[in-house]
Amino acid sequence: MSATVYEATTSAPVNIACIKYWGKRDTKLILPTNSSLSVTLDQDLLRSTTTSRADPSFTKDRLWLNGKEEEIKDGGRMDNCIKEMKRLRKVLVEDKDPNAPKLSEMKLHIVSFNTVPTAAGLASSASGFAALTTSLASLFALPLNPSELSLIARRGSGSACRSLFGGYVAWEMGSKPDGSDSLAIEVAPRAHWPEMRAVVCVVSGEKKDVGSSVGMQLTVETSPLLQHRIKHVVPMRMQAISKAIKARDFDAFAKITMADSNQFHAVALDTTPPIFYMNDVSRNLIALVEEYNRVCLQKTGHLGAAYTFDAGPNAVIYTLPEHMKAITELVLYYFPVPPAPEERTSQASAVGFYDVLNIFPEANGKPTGKLVEGFNEEKLKKWGTGAVKGVIHCKVGDGPKILGKEASLMTAEGTPKAL
Amino acid sequence: MSATVYEATTSAPVNIACIKYWGKRDTKLILPTNSSLSVTLDQDLLRSTTTSRADPSFTKDRLWLNGKEEEIKDGGRMDNCIKEMKRLRKVLVEDKDPNAPKLSEMKLHIVSFNTVPTAAGLASSASGFAALTTSLASLFALPLNPSELSLIARRGSGSACRSLFGGYVAWEMGSKPDGSDSLAIEVAPRAHWPEMRAVVCVVSGEKKDVGSSVGMQLTVETSPLLQHRIKHVVPMRMQAISKAIKARDFDAFAKITMADSNQFHAVALDTTPPIFYMNDVSRNLIALVEEYNRVCLQKTGHLGAAYTFDAGPNAVIYTLPEHMKAITELVLYYFPVPPAPEERTSQASAVGFYDVLNIFPEANGKPTGKLVEGFNEEKLKKWGTGAVKGVIHCKVGDGPKILGKEASLMTAEGTPKAL
Numbered sequence: 063m064s065a066t067v068y069e070a071t072t073s074a075p076v077n078i079a080c081i082k083y084w085g086k087r088d089t090k091l092i093l094p095t096n097s098s099l100s101v102t103l104d105q106d107l108l109r110s111t112t113t114s115r116a117d118p119s120f121t122k123d124r125l126w127l128n129g130k131e132e133e134i135k136d137g138g139r140m141d142n143c144i145k146e147m148k149r150l151r152k153v154l155v156e157d158k159d160p161n162a163p164k165l166s167e168m169k170l171h172i173v174s175f176n177t178v179p180t181a182a183g184l185a186s187s188a189s190g191f192a193a194l195t196t197s198l199a200s201l202f203a204l205p206l207n208p209s210e211l212s213l214i215a216r217r218g219s220g221s222a223c224r225s226l227f228g229g230y231v232a233w234e235m236g237s238k239p240d241g242s243d244s245l246a247i248e249v250a251p252r253a254h255w256p257e258m259r260a261v262v263c264v265v266s267g268e269k270k271d272v273g274s275s276v277g278m279q280l281t282v283e284t285s286p287l288l289q290h291r292i293k294h295v296v297p298m299r300m301q302a303i304s305k306a307i308k309a310r311d312f313d314a315f316a317k318i319t320m321a322d323s324n325q326f327h328a329v330a331l332d333t334t335p336p337i338f339y340m341n342d343v344s345r346n347l348i349a350l351v352e353e354y355n356r357v358c359l360q361k362t363g364h365l366g367a368a369y370t371f372d373a374g375p376n377a378v379i380y381t382l383p384e385h386m387k388a389i390t391e392l393v394l395y396y397f398p399v400p401p402a403p404e405e406r407t408s409q410a411s412a413v414g415f416y417d418v419l420n421i422f423p424e425a426n427g428k429p430t431g432k433l434v435e436g437f438n439e440e441k442l443k444k445w446g447t448g449a450v451k452g453v454i455h456c457k458v459g460d461g462p463k464i465l466g467k468e469a470s471l472m473t474a475e476g477t478p479k480a481l
Numbered sequence: 482m483s484a485t486v487y488e489a490t491t492s493a494p495v496n497i498a499c500i501k502y503w504g505k506r507d508t509k510l511i512l513p514t515n516s517s518l519s520v521t522l523d524q525d526l527l528r529s530t531t532t533s534r535a536d537p538s539f540t541k542d543r544l545w546l547n548g549k550e551e552e553i554k555d556g557g558r559m560d561n562c563i564k565e566m567k568r569l570r571k572v573l574v575e576d577k578d579p580n581a582p583k584l585s586e587m588k589l590h591i592v593s594f595n596t597v598p599t600a601a602g603l604a605s606s607a608s609g610f611a612a613l614t615t616s617l618a619s620l621f622a623l624p625l626n627p628s629e630l631s632l633i634a635r636r637g638s639g640s641a642c643r644s645l646f647g648g649y650v651a652w653e654m655g656s657k658p659d660g661s662d663s664l665a666i667e668v669a670p671r672a673h674w675p676e677m678r679a680v681v682c683v684v685s686g687e688k689k690d691v692g693s694s695v696g697m698q699l700t701v702e703t704s705p706l707l708q709h710r711i712k713h714v715v716p717m718r719m720q721a722i723s724k725a726i727k728a729r730d731f732d733a734f735a736k737i738t739m740a741d742s743n744q745f746h747a748v749a750l751d752t753t754p755p756i757f758y759m760n761d762v763s764r765n766l767i768a769l770v771e772e773y774n775r776v777c778l779q780k781t782g783h784l785g786a787a788y789t790f791d792a793g794p795n796a797v798i799y800t801l802p803e804h805m806k807a808i809t810e811l812v813l814y815y816f817p818v819p820p821a822p823e824e825r826t827s828q829a830s831a832v833g834f835y836d837v838l839n840i841f842p843e844a845n846g847k848p849t850g851k852l853v854e855g856f857n858e859e860k861l862k863k864w865g866t867g868a869v870k871g872v873i874h875c876k877v878g879d880g881p882k883i884l885g886k887e888a889s890l891m892t893a894e895g896t897p898k899a900l
Contacts (some may be wrong), residue, residue: 268862271768288749290709308879324755328706328747334736335771336743342761349690351755443687 066167070117070200071469074192076108077101078260078378080319080370080382081299084274084328087177087290091241092220095282096296099232099249099303100224101380101407103260104459112174112197113471120169121310126478127174131297132206133444143194143218144170150214151202154195158294164264165202170477186273191218196462206285208461212246228252228460230307237426248380255310257382261389263397265343265453274373277330277337284334291329296322312382316355316368319380323370330373343397347377349442350392357436358385358440388434396442397450486583489619489890491505493611493881495527496520496650497797499681499738499789500718501745503693504711506900511639513538514701515715518651518668518722519643520799522679522699529608531593531616532890539588544898546593546609562613562637563589569633570621581842590895591616603776610637611644615881616798627880631665647671647879649726651719674729674754676801677877679692680808682816684794693792696756698751703753709749713889715741731801735774735787738799748798749792758792760818763869766796769811776802776855807853809872814852815861816869 077100085095098140124134134140152166169290174193176186195215199206208226208430216233222229229252236243272280281288299318306314330337340348351369358366367381367389379391431440473479490502496519504514542563544551553559570585593612595605614634618625631642635652642664643650648671655662691699700707718737725733749756759767770788785806786800800808852858892898 081880165606241829286714287709287744290706294709320755321751321753324753325706328751331750332706332740332744334740334743336739338764338767341764345757345760347754395618407801427671464806 066163067115068163068168068201069113069470070118070197070463071113071442071467071471072193072200072463073105073111073469074189074196074225075090075102075228076186077106077221078103079221079224079372080303080315080368080380081322082297082372083233084182084277084278084329085288086220087235088239091244092217092219092242093244094233094235095288096292097233097235097300098221098224098296099230099300100221100460101258101260102225102228102252102461103231103262103456106456106459107454108177108189108262108456109175110176110186110193111465111471112172112190112193113469114170114172114194114197114201114441115472115476116165116168116201117476118168119475120171123170123172126173128176129478129481139218140194140270142259143191144172144198146214147195147198147202147204148205150204150264152438154204154206155202162203163480170198171472173471173478175471175481179343187219187224188222191215191222191454192462194218194242195222196464198346200464206450209245209247213242213244216241216244216246217299220325224409226461229254229458230306234353237283247425249304250307252458252460255307257310257384257460259335259381260456260458261348261379261381261386262454262456263270263379263393264418264454266349266449267341267343267375268450270339271376272337277333277373280335280337281329281333285329285332287332288329291325295325303376312364312450316380319368319370320351327371333373339375341375343445344371344375344377346396346442347379347393347450348443351377351379351389351395353438353441354385354389354392354434357434358438362399377428378391385425385441386455392437393450395444397445398447399450399452407460483898485537485582486534487582487587487620488532488886488891489616490529490530490532490884490888490890491526491615491619491881492530492884492888493560493608493614493615493644494524494641494647494878495605495608497522498640498643498736498791499722499787499799500638500715500741501791503697503745503748504650504707505639505697506654507658507660507846508698509603510663511636511750512660512663513652513654514638514707515711516652516654516719517640517642517643517715518649520649520677520679521647521671521878522681522875524882525609525875525878527596527681527875528815529593529605529612529895530597530884530888530890531591531609531612532888533586533589533591533616534891534895535584535589535620535682536895537587539590539895542589542591542592543590547595548897549839559611559613562610562633563591563617565633565636566617566621566623568615568619569623570624571736574621574626574773575709579884581622590891592890594890606638607641607644610634613637613883615645615883616639619626619883628664628666630801632661632663635660635663635665645880648673648826651723668723669726671877671879674726675877678730678800678802678805679875679877680798680800680805680812681873681875682766682796682798682812683873684760684766684796685795685868685870686762688756691756693807696752696792697755699756700748700752704748704751705749707748710744714744732784735756735784735799738787738789739770740870746790747827757788758794760794762864763790764829765861765864766798766812766869770798770808771862772805772857773808773853775813776853779855807873809874810852812869812872813854816861816864817866818869818871819867 079343083097083098148166156162212223229249230249284368303318351367355365366385500518502517506514567585575581600694627645631645637641646667649668722737771787774784785804
């Protein structure tokens with residue numbers, strides 16, 4: 063063990079796309095067929111935290127994910143990401159400053175924890191690669207801004223690039239063959255529109271037949287509709303939703319978000335063989351939001367909520383503070399969630415997953431009178447307990463955070479701390 | 482009562498589209514946004530039968546559907562259809578032959594029965610309007626061929642025009658504003674490819690939120706993807722599937738049929754608000770066919786089956802005789818059907834609906850050993866009894882049939898016979 067500990071710990075957020083990324087034009091460089099746009103969620107409940115340490119005593123690069131050591135495959139995405147960061151350390155720091163410690167020549171130990179319920183399919187690879195990239199950038203003291211770092215995170219997992227910023231983030235597809243202009247930019251910071259909220263509904267479902275990496279390329283290869291989406295629909299929507307965000311126009315934001323979620327699932331369905339990520343519970347969550355919006359429109363002339371679904375059955379419902387209670391009560395009424403399990407195996411299940419039950423215990427599966435006046439209760443069916451496994455409240459949040467030494471996930475020996 | 486009875490009874494088939502009709506460019510004339518193509522099913526189990534009678538003693542046009550009198554709304558589709566047939570009677574027959582009885586001036590009684598399970602959502606309006614049109618054409622002795630009659634059936638219910646022919650039928654969208662070239666043509670008669678079979682799986686589902694008439698216009702108004710489908714995808718597929726039918730190429734037929742079913746549901750999902758007709762049972766029926774095809778491809782290099790879904794959760798699985806047993810056993814294994822109800826309220830439930838249980842009683846919900854060698858049983862889940870309510874076997878069939886007096890559905894008084 064050397065006397066000086068070279069270590070950095072950072073956390074990075076989850077992001078949920080409003081304009082969906084679906085399709086790569088270059089699978090090696092992870093260059094998308096269209097631009098996308100997301101909202102970054104706060105890190106209170108959902109985040110990835112990563113501690114990286116460089117030490118001359120380490121004999122190889124090692125990685126522990128949620129306490130379990132994972133193999134770093136030679137030439138795999140993780141390996142490429144680490145190599146690129148080491149290269150940048152050498153070129154940008156060590157070559158310029160002969161006194162800088164030669165961290166690029168040391169082996170790394172990396173410990174990462176997700177408080178994103180893994181089973182939830184809430185894109186923990188995005189927050190994970192964002193946390194890794196930020197952690198290494200901090201360890202290596204790289205003079206790079208988030209857009210520049212997003213280029214590296216992107217090669218780990220495409221949508222990870224959007225987790226390098228807080229607030230409202232676009233991943234510009236770029237046009238260069240080397241991918242150097244395919245990066246994340248900030249459309250608006252969190253503080254520009256801090257009222258945005260997300261009600262994350264974690265839906266029970268069978269294991270996905272088709273993962274998103276394989277699925278999106280099947281769509282690229284076989285869907286006649288995808289080309290139209292890429293060329294004609296997404297460019298217009300990117301402009302329109304950026305404008306909506308800048309104007310804090312929730313109605314426009316909601317309409318585009320729902321339409322683009324549906325269109326993403328439409329091109330998945332237009333794939334041969336067809337890909338389904340939503341199930342009957344997802345469909346009923348859409349019906350819930352549609353009916354809630356009908357009531358809101360009638361009462362106020364404005365929409366109250368917007369659903370969006372990634373490559374899985376979970377709904378993320380974007381809304382504003384004044385609708386949080388009604389939306390949550392409606393979800394818990396139609397989809398009662400189970401109590402927290404006796405055995406809590408992760409930070410996530412301890413704090414995040416069942417969070418809402420502490421806030422709205424009375425709403426869970428029990429009729430709370432007229433939940434929302436004018437809401438047509440026949441519009442969807444009431445499900446048994448567990449169709450929705452948990453509900454998580456989030457706000458729009460900030461980008462990756464550099465944490466202090468006290469947040470280290472590593473023991474003195476460079477292995478994961480017990481949590 | 483006059484001494485001579487002017488009466489005609491005909492039956493007409495159901496047709497199931499392989500290239501889907503979804504969208505009207507003229508809602509009054511029922512002119513579609515794209516051409517479509519279907520297979521006509523045999524009339525053994527599924528059909529509409531209609532008796533029409535003209536009598537000077539009748540005081541108004543009256544209609545009984547499945548034994549229940551229905552109002553003929555002034556200016557409605559039924560009324561328009563009857564008026565147009567009377568006009569043609571006058572112009573084509575009575576004006577030319579002064580001895581022809583003036584049936585066009587008499588009121589009509591029309592009695593129609595569907596043996597199509599109404600709840601099944603198996604397009605009984607198509608067979609119904611085809612039977613009505615054919616019955617009136619027969620009663621009025623109109624010198625019109627099926628394509629000409631299809632123009633009138635089309636105005637009753639768009640897809641009815643395709644039920645005027647047996648075998649393989651195209652509805653050409655036409656281009657004239659008056660709709661005079663938007664009609665059905667025979668692509669190939671039944672006898673050209675008589676091996677085609679259909680396994681109809683009637684799926685339990687909630688009542689449709691959005692009927693197809695309203696739904697398709699919502700898609701026309703709001704789906705960005707529909708225009709691409711109409712202009713670029715369907716014209717190519719119409720050519721390709723006609724060629725496949727002419728060549729009796731089941732592989733090509735199956736690929737196009739499945740892709741077009743999926744694309745129709747994709748544009749429905751791309752609608753605002755989104756329209757869902759398939760449910761989790763439908764998705765599992767797709768998984769069944771996909772897995773069966775995977776096995777067939779591996780063993781023989783050819784596909785064994787093709788699913789297609791109309792505006793509802795029911796699957797129609799097109800296949801060939803050598804696959805009927807395997808497909809049916811797989812469906813009954815994963816989706817056991819309930820026994821026939823004590824009370825049988827229609828001809829349909831008596832003969833058609835539970836037909837398959839008489840043929841394959843042992844397959845219903847019971848593991849029959851290796852159902853199909855190499856079939857990965859994990860690819861879909863096993864459902865409880867009743868998720869699929871019934872399974873019906875059909876062959877490709879003939880067009881409308883003119884039936885003898887003994888088939889009349891009418892009493893001497895011109896009201897429905899008890900069945």
